Amino acid sequence: MRLAQIYGVIGFYxxxxxxxxxxIGNQNGLNRYDGKSLTRVTTNFTGYVFEDRTGNLWLSEGExxxxxxxxxxxxxxxxxxIQSDKQIFGISEDRAGNIWFGTWNGVYRYDGKSxxxxxKVPNPMSQWYEK
Numbered sequence: 001m002r003l004a005q006i007y008g009v010i011g012f013y014x015x016x017x018x019x020x021x022x023x024i025g026n027q028n029g030l031n032r033y034d035g036k037s038l039t040r041v042t043t044n045f046t047g048y049v050f051e052d053r054t055g056n057l058w059l060s061e062g063e064x065x066x067x068x069x070x071x072x073x074x075x076x077x078x079x080x081x082i083q084s085d086k087q088i089f090g091i092s093e094d095r096a097g098n099i100w101f102g103t104w105n106g107v108y109r110y111d112g113k114s115x116x117x118x119x120k121v122p123n124p125m126s127q128w129y130e131k
């Protein structure tokens with residue numbers, strides 16, 4: 001597969017551990033471009049791509065129609081599913097190493113052991129989104 005064959009890019013990340021690796025997320029999955037060739041890492045729809053301070057990649061992946069997304073951690077060898085929701089928007093890390101992510105249902109924090117919700121009120125948009 002050539003880089004020109006990648007379309008519908010949703011997210012991408014330049015890997016700081018490697019000399020040239022570019023991680024590209026799109027409707028066909030997560031792809032790694034090493035400056036010469038493109039390798040598919042997973043075939044799951046991949047949206048957001050984020051690297052934490054320890055080098056793990058965090059992805060929003062799932063169904064292309066958006067019916068179910070999953071926050072997943074990729075350590076370079078295997079994927080670990082952390083949390084599923086209708087949609088996952090944005091992934092970030094705080095100074096303590098917690099992973100934060102947003103969904104239609106609010107904001108969540110993953111501390112490496114469990115997911116905590118920081119939602120105080122119901123989402124008024126969910127009445128339309130849940131249908």
